[in-house]
Amino acid sequence: MKKLISLLVSAALAVTSVFALAGCSGTKGSGNEASNFKVGAIYINSQNDTAGYTYAHHHGITEAMKKVGLDPAKDLYIVDNVPEDDEKVKQAIDQLAGNGCNIIFGISFGYLNAMDEKAKEYPDIIFSHATGYLSNDKNFNNYFGRIYQARYLAGIAAGYKSLALGNNNIGYVSAWGTEYAETCSGINAFAMGCMAVNPDANVNVYEIYTWGDQEKERQAAELLIDTYGCCVIAQHCDSAQPQIVANEKGVYGCGYNSDMTKEAPNAHLAAPVWNWDAYYATAMKAAMTNPATFMTEVGNYYEGLNAGLVDVSALSANCEPETKEAVEIAKKMMVNGEWDVFSGVKLSFSGAAGSVTVTKADADLLKDDGSVIVAAGGASVDDGVIQGSMDYYVKGVTQVNK
Amino acid sequence: MRKYHLVRRADSQLRRTLIFYAAGILISLAIGAVILACLGINPFEYYGRMFTIGLVGNRYGYKSIEGLLKIFVPLLITSLALSLSFKMRFWNIGGEGEFLIGAICASCIAFNSTGMPNFVTIVLMCLAAMISSGIIGIAIAALKVRFNTNETLMTLMINYIMLYVIRYIGDTKAPWNFFLREDSERPIFGSFPESAVMGGIPLGKFTLLWSVLIAIILTVIVYIYLKYTKHGYEISVVGDSSATAKYAGMSVGKIVLRTMFISSALIGLAAALTVSSAGTISDTITNDVGWTGIIVAWLSKLSVPAVFVTSILIAVLQYGCQAAATQYPAIDVNYADLLQGIILFSILVADFAANFKIVRKEDANNA
Numbered sequence: 001m002k003k004l005i006s007l008l009v010s011a012a013l014a015v016t017s018v019f020a021l022a023g024c025s026g027t028k029g030s031g032n033e034a035s036n037f038k039v040g041a042i043y044i045n046s047q048n049d050t051a052g053y054t055y056a057h058h059h060g061i062t063e064a065m066k067k068v069g070l071d072p073a074k075d076l077y078i079v080d081n082v083p084e085d086d087e088k089v090k091q092a093i094d095q096l097a098g099n100g101c102n103i104i105f106g107i108s109f110g111y112l113n114a115m116d117e118k119a120k121e122y123p124d125i126i127f128s129h130a131t132g133y134l135s136n137d138k139n140f141n142n143y144f145g146r147i148y149q150a151r152y153l154a155g156i157a158a159g160y161k162s163l164a165l166g167n168n169n170i171g172y173v174s175a176w177g178t179e180y181a182e183t184c185s186g187i188n189a190f191a192m193g194c195m196a197v198n199p200d201a202n203v204n205v206y207e208i209y210t211w212g213d214q215e216k217e218r219q220a221a222e223l224l225i226d227t228y229g230c231c232v233i234a235q236h237c238d239s240a241q242p243q244i245v246a247n248e249k250g251v252y253g254c255g256y257n258s259d260m261t262k263e264a265p266n267a268h269l270a271a272p273v274w275n276w277d278a279y280y281a282t283a284m285k286a287a288m289t290n291p292a293t294f295m296t297e298v299g300n301y302y303e304g305l306n307a308g309l310v311d312v313s314a315l316s317a318n319c320e321p322e323t324k325e326a327v328e329i330a331k332k333m334m335v336n337g338e339w340d341v342f343s344g345v346k347l348s349f350s351g352a353a354g355s356v357t358v359t360k361a362d363a364d365l366l367k368d369d370g371s372v373i374v375a376a377g378g379a380s381v382d383d384g385v386i387q388g389s390m391d392y393y394v395k396g397v398t399q400v401n402k
Numbered sequence: 403m404r405k406y407h408l409v410r411r412a413d414s415q416l417r418r419t420l421i422f423y424a425a426g427i428l429i430s431l432a433i434g435a436v437i438l439a440c441l442g443i444n445p446f447e448y449y450g451r452m453f454t455i456g457l458v459g460n461r462y463g464y465k466s467i468e469g470l471l472k473i474f475v476p477l478l479i480t481s482l483a484l485s486l487s488f489k490m491r492f493w494n495i496g497g498e499g500e501f502l503i504g505a506i507c508a509s510c511i512a513f514n515s516t517g518m519p520n521f522v523t524i525v526l527m528c529l530a531a532m533i534s535s536g537i538i539g540i541a542i543a544a545l546k547v548r549f550n551t552n553e554t555l556m557t558l559m560i561n562y563i564m565l566y567v568i569r570y571i572g573d574t575k576a577p578w579n580f581f582l583r584e585d586s587e588r589p590i591f592g593s594f595p596e597s598a599v600m601g602g603i604p605l606g607k608f609t610l611l612w613s614v615l616i617a618i619i620l621t622v623i624v625y626i627y628l629k630y631t632k633h634g635y636e637i638s639v640v641g642d643s644s645a646t647a648k649y650a651g652m653s654v655g656k657i658v659l660r661t662m663f664i665s666s667a668l669i670g671l672a673a674a675l676t677v678s679s680a681g682t683i684s685d686t687i688t689n690d691v692g693w694t695g696i697i698v699a700w701l702s703k704l705s706v707p708a709v710f711v712t713s714i715l716i717a718v719l720q721y722g723c724q725a726a727a728t729q730y731p732a733i734d735v736n737y738a739d740l741l742q743g744i745i746l747f748s749i750l751v752a753d754f755a756a757n758f759k760i761v762r763k764e765d766a767n768n769a
Contacts, residue, residue, distance in 0.1 A: 046734040046735065047734055048734050048736075073731060077728050077729060077731070078728065078731050078734070079724070080727075080735050081734065083684070083686040084590070086591070086593065087681075087687065088686065091472075094462060094468075094469055095728045097465075098456070098461050098462040098466060099459075099729060100461055109590070110590055112586070112590060113682065117593070133587075180587075180588065181587065
């Protein structure tokens with residue numbers, strides 16, 4: 001009897017599936033032939049998130065699709081919540097390839113191996129991988145941006161605030177520290193932005209050792225304010241908790257990823273943000289025009305303020321009056337390629353609102369242990385250092401929980 | 403003062419059971435359909451894609467079948483293994499942990515197998531995984547036999563211990579750590595050398611992995627083992643009553659140790675086959691089979707042929723849910739998981755309703 005029952009479960013399941021199949025057979029495939037270009041995306045979280053990393057990419061992809069004349073409701077195929085597990089990523093790619101996607105974006109670093117392998121298996125599909133370092137010369141590129149430039153600008157805003165408050169201690173809640181170039185280059189650029197305004201500024205980093213944990217982010221911000229007396233809290237982590245804490249405790253802050261003024265109306269100054277649609281539109285256009293020339297047209301993509309890929313959010317009313325001019329000056333210098341953050345030339349801003357001036361001076365770029373990274377007057381470090389091998393803090397940065 | 407009473411139905415009718423199951427599934431699909439309709443999606447179209455695992459209009463349909471089989475094989479073997487221990491009333495809920503230790507040990511061999519013959523490597527991987535998982539299983543069984551510890555707690559804890567072990571391996575960049583990709587600044591699991599990747603029988607473009615054949619053969623062996631051997635009989639006697647078994651002169655401790663070893667070793671084998679066909683390892687390599695396997699085993703009432711069929715259906719459900727979600731940008735995996743949960747829950751309720759009825763107290767007295 002038991003066996004019978006269990007066979008019945010199976011039979012019932014099978015029968016239902018046949019019913020459902022019959023129900024659909026009339027509508028299958030509708031809409032698929034309408035447009036011929038399809039976009040595939042593999043997300044680490046859900047496309048229905050309302051903030052954070054996946055949200056930023058999904059927003060970028062859908063905006064870019066509208067720009068290039070595609071319909072995100074019809075031409076976009078998504079496999080979401082894909083962990084950094086080669087087998088699951090490969091299955092996701094097979095799904096997207098099977099649905100006829102012409103370009104597949106993978107947004108998380110751990111998709112590296114699978115995308116590399118599958119790019120060889122599907123030579124007709126363009127594979128595009130964020131934050132990675134692998135590529136080939138036919139159909140597989142990587143893309144990321146100079147977010148450190150936007151962090152430098154946020155640093156300027158923080159520097160003016162600390163100057164105005166007469167408090168040199170600035171806090172920074174960071175997912176990781178010197179383990180990842182992505183985090184420490186951001187911390188360094190932010191600190192250099194602060195010091196361009198307030199040469200005595202000291203950036204106190206609290207590392208939470210995870211990419212996202214709201215409770216830890218909150219505690220770190222509380223500690224930086226209560227114990228280290230920080231007057232501005234910057235962050236490299238997923239949620240707005242550090243800004244909310246700054247708001248509660250009556251200090252100031254710089255968010256990340258999105259304009260966090262709405263979460264912390266009395267505290268937030270300006271946040272470094274990504275405009276991923278700048279890249280996605282470029283990539284889609286190139287793939288739609290001629291996939292064969294994708295790697296020569298787009299190639300490995302690493303752009304910054306110049307391409308509009310990164311920026312600072314609108315400066316809030318909490319900013320000091322000088323901030324706007326200084327940020328615009330620095331931004332202009334980076335956009336036209338006249339100056340970049342990690343070089344042997346130091347910027348200093350001076351003057352009151354309405355007459356802010358910048359001075360360029362040759363100066364050694366120093367590590368926190370005093371050794372020289374770039375000699376005075378030297379050119380910027382290689383992009384490879386900023387993206388991959390940077391594993392130190394510059395002078396002026398202290399990690400409080402090492 | 404209870405007014406209502408649960409009474410086991412005296413008879414177990416085939417027709418009634420069938421109707422209850424069908425009703426359960428239809429209700430769950432109807433709930434899902436309401437949500438889909440609210441999102442502006444045609445539920446019939448969605449379910450059609452789901453139950454055909456997205457094969458309709460798929461350019462690489464054969465890859466979907468390969469993907470489905472990769473989900474099916476570990477689920478089948480793990481469910482069989484769990485059924486073995488459940489039959490003995492040994493609550494082995496450590497499938498995840500036993501799977502992971504097997505996967506780790508098999509990967510140790512795989513990552514160091516460059517240049518070795520493919521067949522030898524895979525056999526070694528299977529042996530390493532079976533022995534390591536088997537030892538964990540037998541250790542927990544020994545604690546139970548010797549000190550009467552609670553096997554549910556012990557096996558549950560093993561899951562978390564092993565999960566953190568593999569996370570540690572995956573997050574730690576160090577010279578000893580051959581699991582990771584060497585050229586990467588960030589820690590990331592590497593891929594196995596060719597020698598450790600499982601092949602199969604090519605049927606046109608489709609490749610039938612050896613692991614599928616192994617899983618089918620194993621099903622037959624486990625069926626025969628439980629049904630026609632002395633060991634199989636002993637397992638069911640211990641499960642019914644260990645006192646009876648003792649009275650009949652069986653060495654209960656030995657039977658528990660032996661069965662737990664076989665059960666865990668089978669899970670280890672599933673792990674070796676999985677990592678070998680994936681060509682890599684990760685902390686999500688189990689695909690939750692240690693948990694899903696428990697559901698499969700109980701839905702099948704621990705019957706081997708039913709485990710086989712139920713594993714196929716659950717694999718189709720899992721794969722189909724994801725395949726359908728891919729085709730709708732508004733639908734994410736959370737919906738797919740929700741629907742799976744509703745369907746499984748409804749089946750369990752239907753099963754309960756088919757075997758029990760609720761009666762008013764007076765009626766119960768009159769009956």
